Amino acid sequence: INGVISANSAFAKNQGDGFLEVDPWTKTQGSTFVNPPYGLPSKYEKNVVRLLPSPAPTFLTGSRTPLQSLHGIITPNGLVFERHHAGVPDINPDLHKLVIHGLVDRPMVFSMEDIVRFPSESRINFLECSGNSAAELKKASNQTVQQIHGLLSCCEWTGVRLSTILQECGVQPSAKWALAEGADGAAMTRSIPMSKMMDDALLVYAQNGEMLRAEQGYPLRLFLPGYEGNMSIKWLRRIKLGTEPWQTREETSAYTDLRADGKALQFTFAMEVKSVITQPSGMMKLKSKGFYEISGFAWSGNGKIRRVEVSTDGGKSWSEAVLQEPVIDKSLVRFRFPWMWDGAPATLMSRAVDSSGEVQPTMDAVIKAKSANTFYHNNAIQPWRVAANGEVTNGR
Amino acid sequence: INGVISANSAFAKNQGDGFLEVDPWTKTQGSTFVNPPYGLPSKYEKNVVRLLPSPAPTFLTGSRTPLQSLHGIITPNGLVFERHHAGVPDINPDLHKLVIHGLVDRPMVFSMEDIVRFPSESRINFLECSGNSAAELKKASNQTVQQIHGLLSCCEWTGVRLSTILQECGVQPSAKWALAEGADGAAMTRSIPMSKMMDDALLVYAQNGEMLRAEQGYPLRLFLPGYEGNMSIKWLRRIKLGTEPWQTREETSAYTDLRADGKALQFTFAMEVKSVITQPSGMMKLKSKGFYEISGFAWSGNGKIRRVEVSTDGGKSWSEAVLQEPVIDKSLVRFRFPWMWDGAPATLMSRAVDSSGEVQPTMDAVIKAKSANTFYHNNAIQPWRVAANGEVTNGR
Amino acid sequence: GCTSGYQAHSPIGLGKPITENQIQAWNIDVGPSGAGLPPGSSTATIGEKLYQKQCASCHGDQGQGGVANRLVGGGSLNTNSPVKTVGSFWPYSTTIFDYVKRAMPHQAPQSLTDDQVYAATAYILYLNKIIPKDAVMDAKTLPLVKMPNRDGFTLIER
Amino acid sequence: GCTSGYQAHSPIGLGKPITENQIQAWNIDVGPSGAGLPPGSSTATIGEKLYQKQCASCHGDQGQGGVANRLVGGGSLNTNSPVKTVGSFWPYSTTIFDYVKRAMPHQAPQSLTDDQVYAATAYILYLNKIIPKDAVMDAKTLPLVKMPNRDGFTLIER
Numbered sequence A, B: 001i002n003g004v005i006s007a008n009s010a011f012a013k014n015q016g017d018g019f020l021e022v023d024p025w026t027k028t029q030g031s032t033f034v035n036p037p038y039g040l041p042s043k044y045e046k047n048v049v050r051l052l053p054s055p056a057p058t059f060l061t062g063s064r065t066p067l068q069s070l071h072g073i074i075t076p077n078g079l080v081f082e083r084h085h086a087g088v089p090d091i092n093p094d095l096h097k098l099v100i101h102g103l104v105d106r107p108m109v110f111s112m113e114d115i116v117r118f119p120s121e122s123r124i125n126f127l128e129c130s131g132n133s134a135a136e137l138k139k140a141s142n143q144t145v146q147q148i149h150g151l152l153s154c155c156e157w158t159g160v161r162l163s164t165i166l167q168e169c170g171v172q173p174s175a176k177w178a179l180a181e182g183a184d185g186a187a188m189t190r191s192i193p194m195s196k197m198m199d200d201a202l203l204v205y206a207q208n209g210e211m212l213r214a215e216q217g218y219p220l221r222l223f224l225p226g227y228e229g230n231m232s233i234k235w236l237r238r239i240k241l242g243t244e245p246w247q248t249r250e251e252t253s254a255y256t257d258l259r260a261d262g263k264a265l266q267f268t269f270a271m272e273v274k275s276v277i278t279q280p281s282g283m284m285k286l287k288s289k290g291f292y293e294i295s296g297f298a299w300s301g302n303g304k305i306r307r308v309e310v311s312t313d314g315g316k317s318w319s320e321a322v323l324q325e326p327v328i329d330k331s332l333v334r335f336r337f338p339w340m341w342d343g344a345p346a347t348l349m350s351r352a353v354d355s356s357g358e359v360q361p362t363m364d365a366v367i368k369a370k371s372a373n374t375f376y377h378n379n380a381i382q383p384w385r386v387a388a389n390g391e392v393t394n395g396r
Numbered sequence C, D: 001g002c003t004s005g006y007q008a009h010s011p012i013g014l015g016k017p018i019t020e021n022q023i024q025a026w027n028i029d030v031g032p033s034g035a036g037l038p039p040g041s042s043t044a045t046i047g048e049k050l051y052q053k054q055c056a057s058c059h060g061d062q063g064q065g066g067v068a069n070r071l072v073g074g075g076s077l078n079t080n081s082p083v084k085t086v087g088s089f090w091p092y093s094t095t096i097f098d099y100v101k102r103a104m105p106h107q108a109p110q111s112l113t114d115d116q117v118y119a120a121t122a123y124i125l126y127l128n129k130i131i132p133k134d135a136v137m138d139a140k141t142l143p144l145v146k147m148p149n150r151d152g153f154t155l156i157e158r
């Protein structure tokens, strides 16, 4: 169900002469415990699923969250986007180990039982792949918000502050960078400044109340609030402290931002201020003139969302949207804006401003500042074009 | 995995001579998209499920949330407790209707498409059955926190303010009570004061980001923050405004609170301030002396949690626990308290205080104030006894 | 107690008008004064047959309970194991009609005619010795039936 | 940027000590200065056989790419369609060793011996005309190989 998609006309038909009849489901017992013991979505919501690339490439690496079907700020675990570099390993948590070594006084190994015994902490934070919206830099490449922005989710993450566990090992003052390594077939690695590791890095074992999903790093992942998704190493097996970055393949060959002059920026960690309208969005259709709620997400890896503005005239004029509480640092924030559609063509845009004062840029500004070759970190304003017949399309 | 349950010793065995070996899952590709397109929990978490009554009664009416396995404050949708009076109806959302009539200027019928087009709102709120912990009033009846407190969950709920939709109908000044009615086989009904309906009552269609689960009222339910769960009528089909309560079976025969003198209190709506330690809790076992994090939930239907205190000596002395942010009105709040167990028998308790100044009472105080016959609204302090061998049992 | 959000200040124009006439099939609620009671009538004599055929299998042939609730007797409530039944606990006779009409028999809710609901209601009242077997229950007489525990409820201050 | 929680102010005593010796099998990372490179050595001549057998099926017999990434050539990067390969883009030769050792061949990561990883690394460098076919690559020589795009990276201010 989506207020702005024209659904089938079963409801209208059912109305008939307008006389209500007692529905068949009221005249019988329902099923007892339709979903024991672990519940699933309604069968009528079977189209609300993650999106795989089509046609399927030889090596499948990602699935995307159906942002257009989400409500509020939490992404349910079954719909959290995935990105793996060697598929999803099958790890028995009783056999999983985390090693911490390098520039520490006492190299240590931790079992999952050790890790969950430490003081724990929960936080609601977004997670975004730095390659989200990448294809749009060159040209309008996709149609729906799921295709364009779907490498984005937001969960309540629970785990242990890395700084707490590092205390067990005794960090040496010379440690300036850490290498985090996964136990997957890519043994995925990234170098991370110790400042971030000691500030708010979390060793996460749970998301939205339950243990991590396999594709999210079960039984243990790193989580770096606000940083590009791939740095929050999944299936975390090892952290090594050192003095300089390791220059791994994932911070040289990939996840660096090429500029027009052929030089590449390295270690661009924070996901900058961004927003997108999810309702209405690409491939939806407005049924009729009248009231619509324009709604979407805003987020910033550099702090809190301070303001979101909405334009219905392609950026000529802007009005402030309402931010849904709670407005949490480095979390998705839900914005809402009432709109009376008069039936004329319109272009809808949202623009976020964060607590560091950064303003979400236009696509032209992103390309000018970063080049269309940059691929990563596209945080441009997303326009949606509404035609007179109500059809909504990518306005890039 | 649970830090305080003694798991099998696979980890210890695997350690062997202490030399790490490269794990088999690191030496191969993992599965691509283990769970397309809608994800499921790790196979190693198959015991983290809702609890059905055992032995099964003729008419199954409830399942309980595994609070001891939750992290943070969000209950994942698959684990949200259920209570139905006639099973779970199978409702095609395109055929569902909400009628509002009675003391209104314009009786109206709304389709789901109408409802999702209204201005929407999301809130993180707990939901608790007023019969939660009922069996404990008479005697120590259960062993685990799931059995005792499991009719409790917390989600981000999204929907439309009822006051917004009532505006379409024109509420007449004489309307003082509303009847809310479900489309299930019980056509479940409760009378609700108009003051609550106009204040913060929500017509909910989504939970934790996705459309409601069938057992939670798909496609539409009422949600009354802080009020006993059964009043948040599921599968909502009708709201009628009137001048006095209807005296339905669910507010006379059931959900009234019998006192020792044989009189019963009626219309006891708010779930009063309560808390419970979930880790460690009944039937867990502490492995060894040393550090444990005592952690659990606090909540109040009368406002915000202001303070949670923990006692490790059966209530002789109390210390303040840390409240995890965000601390949201009428939401579960996660509290944490560091504890060094010295190996001696101990009795763990938590006690919450809310913003209305109410202090969670002891069981004796509840029985004295309400009688052991009251059944509903037991918000007593839950003691957990820790034996010298680490076994944790119900200390009622 | 509500979080931020904008509110519409006038009707938005969604939804369709409907008349009370069109709502009739759903408009089944009955209030304590009898408001909502439909035309029709019956007695416990007639209700006995219906009850034994459609209710007794779950509630017992004398209303003593079975796989489902006891409906009769129960005695006083100020004991250590109070038994709450229609007879011992329910404050309003109208609630029986309302509930049976909407929810009973359990496997086929809303399958009874209004006459049948009056009949079942009368029989349960008769089993509880509240009305004679041949008393006619209808929209006028049913609300006048005073339940034994009518004064057993206290409204909480609000 | 962190929410409330108490912090332990001294070690809590969970976890077990482990020696660098015991970590050896996991300690596979190689830094840009060559730190972490294991004993062993090889050449592109030897690497050619290994590559054709274990890598060419995905990356092409000349490293021109196939179902997986192109590894060779690519030309200049300041064009409208820059081609980023080991040859055109990678700043450090040590990254090839590190990555191949941990992640390649794709279907059997960490199955190569250190000599084999030196061989594959040498062959990829040779295909890119960065080293001669018979140059011996080992812990000493590999870090000295200067990649064409060594100066192509700018660190962002922090």
Ligand code: HEC
Residues within 6 Å of the ligand: B059, B085, B086, B186, B249, B253, B254, C051, C054, C055, C056, C057, C058, C059, C067, C068, C069, C070, C071, C084, C085, C086, C096, C099, C100, C104, C105, C106, C107, C120, C121
């Ligand atoms: C198949 C079993 C079954 C049949 C047949 C059945 N009932 Fe029930 N009845 C139940 C169950 C189960 C409940 C409790 C429902 C609940 O708690 O939500 C109940 C509850 C009731 C109650 C409320 C009891 C209380 O104390 O709250 C009344 C009154 C009642 N039934 C009357 C009837 C009548 C009259 C009939 C026949 C027309 C009938 N029942 C047929 C199973 C049945």
Ligand code: HEC
Residues within 6 Å of the ligand: A059, A085, A086, A186, A249, A253, A254, D051, D054, D055, D056, D057, D058, D059, D067, D068, D069, D070, D071, D084, D085, D086, D096, D099, D100, D104, D105, D106, D107, D120, D121
């Ligand atoms: C079954 C297919 C397959 C085989 C065989 C294979 N690779 Fe790969 N290789 C890949 C894939 C897929 C990637 C990209 C992985 C990713 O992006 O996470 C890759 C990436 C690479 C890269 C990084 C390329 C870049 O530009 O970032 C190098 C270097 C590499 N492989 C070397 C080798 C070597 C050497 C061998 C043989 C020892 C080998 N590969 C065998 C599939 C294969």
Ligand SMILES: [Ca+2]
Residues within 6 Å of the ligand: A001, A007, A008, B093, B094
């Ligand atoms: Ca539909």
Ligand SMILES: [Ca+2]
Residues within 6 Å of the ligand: A116, A117, A118, A119, A120, B003, B293
């Ligand atoms: Ca913990």
Ligand SMILES: [Ca+2]
Residues within 6 Å of the ligand: A272, A358
């Ligand atoms: Ca900037």
Ligand SMILES: [Ca+2]
Residues within 6 Å of the ligand: A093, A094, B001, B007, B008
């Ligand atoms: Ca285990």
Ligand SMILES: [Ca+2]
Residues within 6 Å of the ligand: A003, A293, B116, B117, B118, B119, B120
């Ligand atoms: Ca909406």
Ligand SMILES: [Ca+2]
Residues within 6 Å of the ligand: B272, B358
């Ligand atoms: Ca009170």
Ligand SMILES: [Co+2]
Residues within 6 Å of the ligand: A130, A228, A255, A256, A267, A268, A269, A376, A377
């Ligand atoms: Co970056």
Ligand SMILES: [Co+2]
Residues within 6 Å of the ligand: B130, B228, B255, B256, B267, B268, B269, B376, B377
């Ligand atoms: Co109550």
